[in-house]
Amino acid sequence: MSNTSQPDDAGPHVDGSDEGRLRSVVVTYEGAADRRTLYPPDATDVERLTHWLTADADAFQHLDEMR
Structure with a gap:
């Protein structure tokens, strides 16, 4: 069984930025x-x-934590 979280960057709108x-x-x-x-x-x-x-979730680091 699995659960899926919402995307980290909520909002469907995509623009040039x-x-x-x-x-x-x-x-x-x-x-x-x-x-x-x-x-x-x-x-x-x-x-x-x-x-x-796709990778194990703990393989990712927040950019702010790595600066």
């Missing part, structure tokens, strides 16, 4: 590592099947 940004969603699993998926905010449903990157 979002260029280079990615959306993020975490899927939690019982008895397994949570997984975070990054994908382009303007990707169509079909593109989201192939234009993504």
Whole structure:
């Protein structure tokens, strides 16, 4: 069983200022590592099947924490 969180950057509107940004969603699993998926905010449903990157959620760090 898994649970899916809402994207970290809520809001469906994408404009020119979002260029280079990615959306993020975490899927939690019982008895397994949570997984975070990054994908382009303007990707169509079909593109989201192939234009993504997924890894264990704890492999990601907030940029502000790394500065």
